[in-house]
Amino acid sequence: MTVNTMSSHEVTRKIVQKETLFILDVRNEDAFADWKIEGANFDYLNIPYFELLDGVEEIIEKLPADKEILVVCAKEGSSVMVAEMLSEEGWTVSYLQGGMKAWSEHLEPVKVGDLRDGGEVYQFVRIGKGCLSYMVISNGEAAVIDATRMTDIFTDFAASKGVKITNVFDTHLHADHISGGRKIAEQTGAMYWLPPKDAEEVTFTYAALEDGTVVTIGNTAIDIHALYSPGHTIGSTSFIVEEKFLLSGDILFIDSIGRPDLAGKAEDWVGDLRESLYSRYRELSGELVVLPAHFMIMDELNEDGSVSEQLGTLFKKNHGLKMEDEEKFRKLVTENLPPQPNAYQEIRKINMGKIMPAEEEQREMEIGPNRCAVR
Amino acid sequence: MENVKANVLLDAKGLACPMPIVKTKKAIKDLEAGQVIEVQATDKGSTADMEAWAKSSGHLYLGTLAEGDILKHFIRKASSDEDTVEKKHPLTATNEELASKLNENIIVLDVRESAEYAFNHIPxxxxxxxxxxxxxxxxxxxxxxxYVICRTGSRSDLAAQKLADNGFEDVMNVLPGMSNWSGETAKLDN
Structure with missing residues (x-):
């Protein structure tokens, strides 16, 4: 039998289309428990590869005969070995190209809407980690918001659209992933914007993103309004694009809200978070389409693989927006929080420009789920 | 690193997963029970895998030292009879009894392999x-x-007998030993 490869893109399509897949994950048990490929109709078997060095006989009876099987490991090597062993036993299986390392880095661009005069908004879904980046395109120019470390994807995408990146934004100083914003700005000559309250310790120059800042993309076309919305971080800023889209950063997600503790200041910032969500966002139009910087679970994906919802709908459905009791709200966002993201303190330092580890080390730091939310 | 000795050195530098474990599994077959292997690897994922593999295969993962890009993993080959051998030295002390005497004028003698001692010992x-x-x-x-101590009390039993045979009169075998030690410990700095 042959051993096939499956790319992260192909796995993403299976998640979005809710297809079935049997994942044989051969990483060690801790790694699997911490983070795996999630799909509504995926089934799993976790057996570390080192349990299979003498043969795969013991797991064969646990494999389904009627489902496609994908062998997954950290960096591909062990999954190839196990896939080949299964192949010798007569099974047709695939392994995940590049392993969970590639899965963590895969970005899937999805168009989320049109703007005036042919403008467009694209969402870049980092499916393995739950990060969402954006590109706003208008009249030959582009803005990139909350870019990931894999910057080629954004610069290549802009080139394929024939547009020039003129402005790069981070809604806040990220703690869960390494920002590619500064690198893209350096490569393209674009302006790099950061909220100054999050940037007090940064080692580079940036344009200060203040409440009410308006940045225009394209000649006269698209305005990006900055809306100061502290809570996840003290500088956290949201953007309203052409009165149509609300880029909510890590303040508001589809099925959850931002956590205020990743800079060690949960108690201080819980009041800001409440003010942003319950007062500032309440004043906005319910028609705005919320485009967050993260998603937590695959249920948050729309049918086209994008992540978005109208603000009015979120006020009705999102548990974190419906807690009238301030004390309960405070408890939700400061107590029983999920574990903090892997290496989040080092990641903050990288995003401040204080340290610059080798690429391989940056990759290791980002392994795992993002955990920026409380549900 | 001073004082971390192994019986066998395995070079798995430059090899990607799964090869460091594949080679370790092969090499450990040639060791005698209780001997220590040092595996040098550069694959960052090898630490977690080495620990998990050792646990599932019954060997004892002692620890890892990082020197630059090189990870040095120390593993002691399982010795199945160690826990079941009948202990012969008549004078024994419990872990708790030893813990209560640490401030007194006694000698604590750890007779495990130096690599075991290096990663975890009573200060x-x-x-x-x-x-x-x-x-x-x-x-x-x-x-x-x-007070003679090892991991489970067997090697310390043999050591205590040897000391008694050589004229040492006040020798206690500590049971069960480091495998169950809940008091303060030290390890070498890395």
Whole structure:
């Protein structure tokens, strides 16, 4: 039998289309428990590869005969070995190209809407980690918001659209992933914007993103309004694009809200978070389409693989927006929080420009789920 | 690193997963029970895998030292009979009894392999592996009160007998030993 490869893109399509897949994950048990490929109709078997060095006989009876099987490991090597062993036993299986390392880095661009005069908004879904980046395109120019470390994807995408990146934004100083914003700005000559309250310790120059800042993309076309919305971080800023889209950063997600503790200041910032969500966002139009910087679970994906919802709908459905009791709200966002993201303190330092580890080390730091939310 | 000795060195540098584990599994077959292998690897994922593999295969993962890009993993080959051998030295002390005497004028003698000692030991303990004890008896005083400890009490039993045979009069075998030690420990800095 042959051993096939499956790319992260192909796995993403299976998640979005809710297809079935049997994942044989051969990483060690801790790694699997911490983070795996999630799909509504995926089934799993976790057996570390080192349990299979003498043969795969013991797991064969646990494999389904009627489902496609994908062998997954950290960096591909062990999954190839196990896939080949299964192949010798007569099974047709695939392994995940590049392993969970590639899965963590895969970005899937999805168009989320049109703007005036042919403008467009694209969402870049980092499916393995739950990060969402954006590109706003208008009249030959582009803005990139909350870019990931894999910057080629954004610069290549802009080139394929024939547009020039003129402005790069981070809604806040990220703690869960390494920002590619500064690198893209350096490569393209674009302006790099950061909220100054999050940037007090940064080692580079940036344009200060203040409440009410308006940045225009394209000649006269698209305005990006900055809306100061502290809570996840003290500088956290949201953007309203052409009165149509609300880029909510890590303040508001589809099925959850931002956590205020990743800079060690949960108690201080819980009041800001409440003010942003319950007062500032309440004043906005319910028609705005919320485009967050993260998603937590695959249920948050729309049918086209994008992540978005109208603000009015979120006020009705999102548990974190419906807690009238301030004390309960405070408890939700400061107590029983999920574990903090892997290496989040080092990641903050990288995003401040204080340290610059080798690429391989940056990759290791980002392994795992993002955990920026409380549900 | 000083004092971390292994019986066998395996070079798995530059190899990607799964090869460091594949080679370790193969190499450990040629070791005698209780011996220590040092595996040098550069694959960052090898630490978690080495620990998990050792646990599932019954070997004892001792620890990892990082030197630049090189990870040095230390693993002690399982010795199945170690826990079941009948202990013969008549004088024994429990872990708790030893813990209560640490501030007194006693000697704690750790007879595990030096690599085991290196990664986890009672701060005041001195290290003389069982295999070296015969040649190093002169480092100990016959008049001292000596508490002998190992991982599970078997090697310390043999060591205590040896000391008694050589005229040491006040020798206690500590049971069960480091596998169950809940008091303070030290390890070498890395």
């Amino acid at each position: 005041s303990a001195i290290s003389i592996p069982l295999g070296e004890l015969e040649d190093r008896l002169s480092e100990l005083n016959k008049g001292d009160q000596i």
